[in-house]
Amino acid sequence: MAKKSILFLTGDYVEDYEIMVPFQALTMVGYQVDVVCPDKKAGEIIRTSIHDFEGDQTYSEKRGHNFTLNATFAEVNADDYTALLIPGGRAPEYIRLNERVLEIARQFATAGKPIAAICHGLQLLAAAGVLKDKSCTAYPACAPEVTLAGGTFVETPIDGVHVDGNLVSAPAWPAHPQWLAAFLEVLGTKIEL
Numbered sequence: 001m002a003k004k005s006i007l008f009l010t011g012d013y014v015e016d017y018e019i020m021v022p023f024q025a026l027t028m029v030g031y032q033v034d035v036v037c038p039d040k041k042a043g044e045i046i047r048t049s050i051h052d053f054e055g056d057q058t059y060s061e062k063r064g065h066n067f068t069l070n071a072t073f074a075e076v077n078a079d080d081y082t083a084l085l086i087p088g089g090r091a092p093e094y095i096r097l098n099e100r101v102l103e104i105a106r107q108f109a110t111a112g113k114p115i116a117a118i119c120h121g122l123q124l125l126a127a128a129g130v131l132k133d134k135s136c137t138a139y140p141a142c143a144p145e146v147t148l149a150g151g152t153f154v155e156t157p158i159d160g161v162h163v164d165g166n167l168v169s170a171p172a173w174p175a176h177p178q179w180l181a182a183f184l185e186v187l188g189t190k191i192e193l
Contacts, residue, residue, distance in 0.1 A: 002067060004178030005015075005032040007071075008083040009101055009124065012037070015089030016048035017173040018118050022065075022085055025180055029189060034071035034081070037091075038098045042071040049089055050117075051172070053158070058141070059172075073100075078107035088119025088139065088172070096127035100133060116168045116183040117174070122146055136169040137162040
């Protein structure tokens with residue numbers, strides 16, 4: 001593998017921070033980051049949503065920004081990538097209905113490659129059947145899906161992270177510092193100050 005590259009699987013109404021921040025941070029440290037969406041090509045946009053924690057029983061949702069895809073879904077070959085990242089938001093609930101999306105997730109899991117998932121991103125991994133005998137965290141509303149998929153849901157503070165081998169998971173964007181640091185560690189990336 002000549003380049004160190006990470007594939008993001010996402011779609012419209014992905015959580016704004018959960019795509020923007022990891023994309024920028026991983027690009028900053030030198031990774032080639034390709035972001036794809038089923039049925040879309042490089043240069044097309046996806047819309048984002050902003051989920052916030054404002055004291056209600058669940059998060060609030062507002063329209064976010066546009067994000068320009070930089071790779072074409074139909075051309076994805078999992079063998080070309082070092083790792084997979086699945087942001088949360090609304091996207092995982094519907095892209096998990098795409099069999100090719102699930103196949104890509106299974107290829108990464110079967111190969112033992114690093115996978116980072118946050119918030120509702122674990123819905124996709126549950127649907128792909130790759131959480132059996134794994135422990136992870138997610139947005140708490142996804143706990144039943146993790147359990148039904150044969151995984152162990154680990155209750156984690158909103159800014160916490162959980163690592164099980166190659167799987168790095170977090171409940172929501174407030175965990176970015178810990179989640180991205182843990183993902184970089186699993187990737188073997190060294191950052192020195």
